Amino acid sequence: MEKTDSPPNWIRDLPNQLTLFRVAVVPLLLVLYPLNFSSLNLFCAVLFTLAAITDWLDGFIARKFAVESRLGAILDPVADKMLTASALVLVAHSGAIWAWMAGILLCREIAISGIRLVAQQQGITIKVSSLGKWKTLFLDIALVCLLVNTQLFGWPFREVGMLSIWAALFFSLYSAYLYVTGFWKEFNSN
Numbered sequence: 001m002e003k004t005d006s007p008p009n010w011i012r013d014l015p016n017q018l019t020l021f022r023v024a025v026v027p028l029l030l031v032l033y034p035l036n037f038s039s040l041n042l043f044c045a046v047l048f049t050l051a052a053i054t055d056w057l058d059g060f061i062a063r064k065f066a067v068e069s070r071l072g073a074i075l076d077p078v079a080d081k082m083l084t085a086s087a088l089v090l091v092a093h094s095g096a097i098w099a100w101m102a103g104i105l106l107c108r109e110i111a112i113s114g115i116r117l118v119a120q121q122q123g124i125t126i127k128v129s130s131l132g133k134w135k136t137l138f139l140d141i142a143l144v145c146l147l148v149n150t151q152l153f154g155w156p157f158r159e160v161g162m163l164s165i166w167a168a169l170f171f172s173l174y175s176a177y178l179y180v181t182g183f184w185k186e187f188n189s190n
Contacts, residue, residue, distance in 0.1 A: 007065045016072050018058035022079040025051040026086045033090045033147065044090075045147035051083050052140045081109055087143040096146040096158070097165055105139070105169065108176045115183050126182045135171035138164045 006012075025047055033044045058076065062068045085106055092102035119126055145161030 007067060011061065011065050012067045015058040015062040015067060016069060016075065018054040018061075019072060019075050019079045021054055022051045022083050023075075026082045029086050029090060034093070036094075038150070042148060042152070045144050048083070048087055048147055049140075049144050052144070055080055055083075055136075077113070081113065084109065084139065084143070087147065091143060091146040091149070094146075094149065096149045096161065101165060101169060105172055108172050112176055112179055115180065119183055119186070122187065124183065124186045126179060126186060129175050129178045131171050131175035131178065135168055135175055138171060139168035142168050 028047060029044050032040050055076075058072070062072060088097075088102040088105055091097050092099045116126075118124075142161050142164035145157040145164060148157040149161065150157060
């Protein structure tokens with residue numbers, strides 16, 4: 001029998017399964033968090049944390065084992081947006097952040113997704129700034145903390161969440177500005 005360098009099936013399927021886990025978390029968050037029991041809120045924060053970690057993990061596994069798929073390339077950003085959007089709606093609805101903050105962050109995500117689609121259709125490649133990764137990091141920290149939204153184990157989750165959401169808003173708007181100007185420059189040069 002010939003030895004192959006191909007990873008086992010479970011490794012090949014794992015990135016997409018992790019992405020689907022993020023999708024499955026969304027309805028759980030949307031149903032459980034509004035019940036507003038402190039233990040459920042903590043459970044939702046832990047669930048969101050696990051789902052956010054899978055965003056990094058699925059990409060790492062796909063690249064490391066060269067098991068990237070077309071399905072994963074399509075589903076991964078959709079799962080990310082669903083998870084983030086649902087958490088933003090929940091923390092805004094709970095009063096942890098102002099609705100306008102959630103609205104700006106959501107509109108930025110929709111606008112950048114639309115621009116990426118147009119860029120792809122036009123064959124335009126736009127250099128992605130590392131600021132987007134900082135935005136994601138601060139936003140994930142903010143959402144975890146604001147889902148908890150109280151002092152717990154001596155940690156000031158609300159305060160950390162508010163500082164992080166402001167940082168996420170800054171990185172979100174600045175990275176969007178860089179992305180839009182990069183797109184506009186490439187679009188006009190074609």
